[in-house]
Amino acid sequence: MLSINRVKNIIKKSLIILAVFSWVFSGWFQVLNFPPKTNYVLAAQTVYTISDGSLTAATVSGGCDTSLTNTTASDGAQGTVVTSTCIGRNDTPVVKWTKTLTWESMGVPSGATVTQVDGNFKYRVAQETHSAVQAMGVMQLRDSGDSAACAASDLEASFDPGAVNANYTTRDTSGAINVSAGCDTSATSVTIRLDMTPKTGNNASATSELRADDVSLTITYFLPTFEQSAYHFFNNANSTDVGSELTANQDTPVTLATTGDAFRMRLLLHVATSQLTASGQNFKLQFAEQSGTCDTSFSGETYADVTGATVIAYSTANTPADGDNLTANAEDPIHGGDTIVNQDYEEANNFTNTVAAIPSGQDGKWDFSLIDNGATASTAYCFRVRKSDDTNIDTYTVIPQITTDDGVSPPTLTFSVSDNDIFFGTLSSSASQWADNTADGSTTAAVAHTLTASTNATNGYTITVKGATLTSTSTPGDTITAMGTEATLTTGQEEFGLRITSSGGNGTVNTDYDNTPANSYFYGATASTTDVIATDADGDDISTTYSLYYATDIATTTEAHTDYQATLTYVATGNF
Incomplete structure (x- = not known):
């Protein structure tokens, strides 16, 4: 019986990737207007008056x-007034008339800081009898x-109001x-x-009566x-x-890497003049397709609120909920x-400073x-924050700008081999032998290794093999005949020969x-020519896995050697 020991079949891989590169320029540097616009901040006032006796006494x-x-x-033309009347001898009661309410109910806008009050x-x-003071x-x-x-x-100090008077004095x-x-x-x-x-x-019958009305505050805020x-x-x-x-740099426009990208x-927002109290102002985020540049005067742009359905939209796919506290990052602007006061993670308009007040400065x-x-491919969009009542904030120093991807997917080709060294072991003229990743090979059909390929190329890919059949490395270089016609094995x-099955994707x-027919094998490549083993007609970028079975038989007349081996090179080529 002829014995051939440990015939080694070395499969090598190589990869051809055809790549197309493009360089996209978008946007222009923002131009700083000179001289800069000066913003003046003025105090505002409101007057609130308590009349018609709406004070409470104690x-x-x-x-x-x-x-x-x-x-x-x-009390005549004055209308309803408050009055305190005392009857008795040498009495000095102190009566407080009060009203409790918020600044906002007195006309101060939400979020304002009150600085002064003039009362x-x-x-x-x-009435005034028996010489009362x-x-x-x-x-x-x-x-x-x-x-x-x-x-x-005190807004007003205590004083002597004088004698009985039919008229009111301020x-x-x-x-x-x-x-x-x-x-x-x-x-x-x-x-x-x-x-x-x-x-x-x-x-004992002395009487004093004081009347008051139109208690008024001039409020500065x-x-x-x-x-x-x-x-x-x-x-x-x-x-x-x-x-x-x-x-790498803040305040810098960017271009998205792919169509449909989510981003953050x-x-x-810098606060000045007075503190922004917690939840003191509602804002909303707006976007606009760029016209010329993303400029601070919004020239040519038509801004709209960002929603979940706009072409630049809020993304709600993340686990955090809208309004959760953000986590600071070392690369934050x-x-x-x-001092930076961290606020919220936002997935919807409106938003405010729910986490904490933001002091002035x-x-x-x-x-x-x-x-x-x-959004339209290769298009720049601008962002601004506005108050929720559709009024602009005071100053826009920077306008964020992002450009969508050009819509052309970069070429990709992925190709891998699961094992580069496989073995037949000892061959016999009385039984077929299959290669696997063990030194002794297999006496039954076995997957020696797998190839995996995918691409987004328009016309898919082609996989070829090149390499001579099993050949002795010693002189005279005897060979084991390759199966030039697909057929079942003959002991x-x-x-x-080689047979291949596939799974996943569109690879064929x-x-x-x-x-x-079933259990048939073939090998059509040589040391100088390639043979196509598989193709994928379209670039759906879904991987196909190919399982390769290598089989061999020898005759009683096959030359005995211990160094039969084959070096096969597999090449995947994207058809872009």
Whole structure:
């Protein structure tokens, strides 16, 4: 019996990838206008008046021997007024008239900071008998519980209102008083308090009556101003953090890598003039197709709100929910040396600073989850933040710009071989032998290794094999005959062949190797010529796996050698 020991079949792979490169330029550098526009911030005022007796009375101290009456009354042209009447001997009661309400209910806009209040009211002495000396007001601004002052001093000091008078006089002497921190935000409730002391003379029936109306505040406030101050684009990540930078530098336009890309934009808004209280202003994100440049005057652009359905849209595919707190990243944008106050991850309009207040001179940071949702290829889009009432913010220093992919997929070709060294082991003229990845080979049909291929090439790919049949490396270089016609194996006949099966994708095995009829083999390549073993007609970029079976038989007359081997080279070529 002829024995051939450990015939080694070395399969080598090589890969041809045809690549097409393109370089796309988009956009222009933004041009800095000179001279720069100056923004002036002015204080605003509103006047709130409490009239028609809508104050509530309570006795602070003292009493009246006979009676103390605190009520409302109709008083001619003045309408309904508040009145405190004391009857008794030498009484000095102190009555507080109060009303508690928010700055916003007094006409201060949401998000504003109140800085000063100037108070005044109208008064008259309605009765005064037995030489009483009246005392009128203190007028105060206090906290919602009337337990502490909310201003640096009284809005009006106590004074002698004089003699009985049929007409009302306006008390307004103190001027504007600074409002205390902690009482100055627009949503804060404060108490307006007016004290009256209807003193009586030295007589059991002495009577004093004070009346007041039109308790009024002139309120000075500042609204925070906003500047779109910095931005940075990132790849998407399924978290409240962001992926890698789309560009190394902040405030730099970028181009998306592929059509339909999801991306993240982190944006800063600088707050000035006064603090932006928590949830103090609602904003929305808008986008526009670029016209010329993404300029700060929006020349030629038509901006629209970003929604979940616009061509540049909010992306909701991530696990975090809209409004979750963002996670800071080392590559986040900065604005000079300003402190950054992190805010929210955003998947929808509107948005606000729900996480924390933003002090004047600092910047809020938001994280927008966005996606190319069918936007025109190779098109630049601009972004801006606007107030939710459709008014612009005060200043736009930077305008984020992103350009969509050109819509042309870069050429790809993927090709791999699972094992480069396979073995037949010892051959016998009485039985067929198959190669596998063990030193002894296999006595039954076995997959020696697999090839995997995919491409996005328009016309798919072609896989070829090149290499001589099993050949002894010693002189005279005897060979085992390759199977030039697809056929089943014949024991005792010298032959070397290959059959292939496929799975997945659209790859197709050449008919010479495709196992028809069943268990048939073929080998058509030589040391100098290639043979096609498989093709894929279209570039769907779905992988096909090919399983390769190598079989051999020898005859009793086959020359004995221990060094039969074959070096086969497989090449996948993309048909772009």
